């Protein structure tokens with residue numbers, strides 16, 4: 127079986143994709159400066175805050191409500207200035223980053239009126255076993271503690287095949303069967319994850335903005351759903367909340383062989399703004415809507431977690447670190463697979479589907495006894 131994410135990234139992508147830049151940041155901000163995100167959505171003009179404007183002088187960002195669907199988005203002209211030492215994958219990213227709006231291919235069942243927690247999980251067509259595990263374990267839809275929970279998978283378009291069969295048919299079946307696939311017509315590659323982010327934010331602000339909280343994560347994390355619900359108990363979704371595994375001062379990786387390499391021309395700064403490890407983080411409705419407004423005016427950046435950090439900085443929302451978001455997994459000293467530890471966590475990265483099922487069953491074992499020391 128061949129897995130093509132993109133020509134220059136190949137198999138390492140899937141490994142690194144999962145490992146991610148997992149930073150957990152939890153931001154809690156109560157900011158009354160924002161009237162409502164929707165109003166800003168209409169009022170806000172594109173900002174000239176791009177660090178790469180030298181590359182695309184004529185670049186202007188589009189707001190989500192005015193963006194026309196780009197059927198065939200062609201590479202940006204006038205990009206001859208891209209220095210040749212920039213890797214081909216980065217060049218592709220730069221040539222296409224003005225393409226910010228793609229048609230939707232598959233839609234989920236509508237968000238219910240009483241939706242409390244939306245769990246939006248980045249997935250790719252080939253990861254069907256992960257989706258199946260999530261649907262039956264921590265992502266099971268329905269009510270938890272009396273709160274309605276909905277699972278959603280965010281996918282792009284993949285050229286992967288099983289034998290000679292394109293995986294699009296599988297996604298279409300899943301969509302009919304489970305109603306939890308949200309898919310757009312762009313190539314599902316690592317560098318297009320930011321595209322996934324802005325499309326999701328746009329969809330949310332149009333079709334699901336009454337959901338009270340949003341968990342956004344990868345498809346290889348184990349989430350303790352009821353701990354998330356516990357955490358937001360007594361909070362107001364119209365206050366800002368951004369909680370995760372926060373990386374406060376990450377430096378851009380300047381070594382070409384790394385997946386997260388970013389040449390100085392693309393980001394001249396010494397540090398990224400604080401951002402949350404992409405394994406998973408939790409936001410209030412207010413924060414998601416504000417993030418959507420900010421994202422529509424900020425240039426795409428190839429690392430989606432960092433892009434979200436840039437947006438959060440743009441709207442001055444504080445990220446709150448919570449140690450229960452283990453987006454980098456555990457340090458070696460603790461047993462990695464102890465249900466007593468998982469019981470206390472919000473999220474643990476990274477589990478395969480079998481481990482997911484196993485942990486789920488361990489946690490539900492009525493005989494589970496945890497000593498005070500664990």
Ligand SMILES: *[C@@H]1O[C@H](CO)[C@@H](O)[C@H](O)[C@H]1NC(C)=O
Pocket residue numbers: 174179
């Ligand atoms: C945007 O910023 C760049 C660099 O800071 C500047 O050279 C350029 O004139 C600005 N463009 C607009 C339209 O304000």
Ligand SMILES: *[C@@H]1O[C@H](CO)[C@@H](O)[C@H](O)[C@H]1NC(C)=O
Pocket residue numbers: 132215218219222311312313314315316317318
């Ligand atoms: C992102 O998706 C678009 C549309 O499918 C594609 O043209 C572009 O090459 C992709 N970009 C990257 C960096 O993979």
Ligand SMILES: *[C@@H]1O[C@H](CO)[C@@H](O)[C@H](O)[C@H]1NC(C)=O
Pocket residue numbers: 159440441442
């Ligand atoms: C964020 O804070 C900066 C500096 O305090 C300020 O200039 C800017 O207007 C603020 N932005 C928003 C969206 O509130």
